[in-house]
Structures are given as C-alpha cells and as structure tokens.
Amino acid sequence: MPVRLSDADLAARLAEGAGEILNGIRHRDLLDGRVVGDVGDMLAQAWISTVLRVHRPHDAVLSEEAEDVGDRSTTSRVWIIDPLDGTNEFSLGTDNWAVHVALAVDGDPEVAAVSLPAQGELFRSDTVDEVTGPLTGRLAVSRYGHSYHSAAVADRLRMGAVQIGSAGAKAMAVVRGDVDAYVHSGGQYEWDNCAPVGVALAAGLHCSRIDGRPITYNNPQPYMPDFVICRSEIADAVLDALSTPW
Numbered sequence: 001m002p003v004r005l006s007d008a009d010l011a012a013r014l015a016e017g018a019g020e021i022l023n024g025i026r027h028r029d030l031l032d033g034r035v036v037g038d039v040g041d042m043l044a045q046a047w048i049s050t051v052l053r054v055h056r057p058h059d060a061v062l063s064e065e066a067e068d069v070g071d072r073s074t075t076s077r078v079w080i081i082d083p084l085d086g087t088n089e090f091s092l093g094t095d096n097w098a099v100h101v102a103l104a105v106d107g108d109p110e111v112a113a114v115s116l117p118a119q120g121e122l123f124r125s126d127t128v129d130e131v132t133g134p135l136t137g138r139l140a141v142s143r144y145g146h147s148y149h150s151a152a153v154a155d156r157l158r159m160g161a162v163q164i165g166s167a168g169a170k171a172m173a174v175v176r177g178d179v180d181a182y183v184h185s186g187g188q189y190e191w192d193n194c195a196p197v198g199v200a201l202a203a204g205l206h207c208s209r210i211d212g213r214p215i216t217y218n219n220p221q222p223y224m225p226d227f228v229i230c231r232s233e234i235a236d237a238v239l240d241a242l243s244t245p246w
C-alpha cells in the first residue's frame with residue numbers, strides 16, 4: 001500500500017518526480033525537437049495522473065495534457081497541473097522549463113510546487129522563503145519579448161527586460177529575487193500560472209490580474225490570460241503603470 005502523504009509532500013514529490021522523468025529523456029542524440037517535447041508532455045502527464053488516481057481518488061484534476069478527471073464544478077479540491085511548462089524550451093534543449101503541481105481549494109492555490117528540473121531546483125509553497133533583499137530593476141518577459149502590458153511597466157518604471165522561457169521559470173525568477181516582476185498578458189491557461197502563483201503568494205509576493213483583481217482558479221473555462229507577480233514594494237507602482245493608458 002502506498003504511503004499516505006500530506007498534500008504538500010505529494011505536490012512536491014510529483015513536481016520532483018516528473019522532473020526526473022523529463023531530465024531522463026533529454027538525450028538529444030536519441031530524440032530532439034518537437035518529438036522530445038511531445039514525449040515529455042505525455043510521460044510526465046501519465047505518471048502524475050496515475051499517482052494522483054492512486055493517492056487522491058476523490059479529487060478532481062485539471063491538466064494541460066488530458067481531459068478533466070472528476071467533476072470540477074462540484075468538487076472543491078482540484079489539482080491543477082502543467083506536466084511540462086515551456087515545452088518549446090525543453091525541445092530546444094535549454095534549461096528554462098518547469099513542472100507545475102497545485103492543489104486549488106475553492107479556487108485558491110492552497111498547496112503548490114514548481115520544479116525547475118534542469119536547474120536542480122524545487123520550490124514548495126510550504127517551505128519557500130519570503131522574498132527580501134534589494135530590488136534589481138529587472139522584469140521577466142517571454143522568450144518572444146514584451147507584451148503591450150509588460151512594455152508599459154518596463155517603460156514607466158524604467159525596468160530592464162530579461163527574456164526567460166516558461167511561466168514557471170519566470171515566476172521563480174521573481175521568487176529567487178533575480179527579477180522584481182513578471183507581467184503577462186495576451187493569453188495563458190490556469191495550468192500555466194496556478195502553481196507559480198501559489199508559490200509566489202507563499203513567498204510574500206503580490207499576485208493579481210493586471211487590473212488588480214485577485215486571481216481565482218478552477219473556473220469553468222480555464223483561460224487565465226493575464227496576471228502580474230511582483231515584489232510587494234512595487235505592486236502599487238506596477239498596477240498604476242498598467243492602468244494608465246499610453
């Protein structure tokens with residue numbers, strides 16, 4: 001019989017274990033490009049969903065890579081999973097990709113784990129340190145560059161943009177104190193940001209929609225197109241910059 005783990009330990013084991021699978025298949029002399037991304041998505045999803053089925057048979061699951069498990073509309077506990085965030089970066093052989101595992105309870109990310117397996121790092125909402133230390137003047141943006149809103153923040157707060165692939169890797173750059181903010185707009189889904197936001201909130205960071213509303217999860221349509229994760233010291237200034245038209 002499998003051991004009985006707490007939700008926090010289970011989330012961490014899933015993020016770490018899927019990371020081991022993904023690290024284990026990154027042999028670029030055997031597979032590369034889109035094929036290794038596809039097989040990574042599939043294998044990480046298969047392992048995580050099987051472990052959740054055994055350990056949490058009554059919980060619902062929302063994942064990027066599979067149909068919903070359970071009835072999300074009637075279940076308060078929903079695991080929100082991205083088995084491989086930054087599939088493009090993984091396929092390209094870079095180190096900025098992540099595994100996201102969150103447990104949302106009544107829409108709030110109560111437990112979260114994000115692993116950055118190629119960097120050997122695991123962030124857990126129950127153990128993460130509060131972010132302190134000097135501000136850096138830097139803003140994480142997509143590998144594809146600025147969105148309209150991240151450009152507005154960079155311009156108005158005179159912040160330098162740092163391009164990082166994967167939503168989890170960008171959010172953990174704020175958690176590590178490498179950058180002060182991650183501003184996203186233009187599209188994303190709950191699995192892309194639920195676990196990162198869960199860890200960021202636990203680290204004392206400001207997390208909200210770009211119009212300042214709180215972020216809630218397990219919506220009927222899991223589209224979560226915009227958000228800001230930033231140091232609390234600059235939250236008012238960032239939201240001001242986002243609300244002022246050009």
Ligand SMILES: Nc1ncnc2c1ncn2[C@@H]1O[C@H](COP(=O)(O)O)[C@@H](OP(=O)(O)O)[C@H]1O
Pocket residue numbers: 064082084085086087088141142143144164165166167185186187188189192
């Ligand atoms: N405009 C958009 N619409 C939908 N998803 C988006 C998006 N921009 C970014 N994402 C998703 O957010 C994650 C991080 O993207 P980026 O590194 O460009 O910021 C990626 O997840 P996946 O790799 O899990 O598909 C990507 O697909």
Ligand SMILES: [Mg+2]
Pocket residue numbers: 064082084085086167191192
């Ligand atoms: Mg993703």
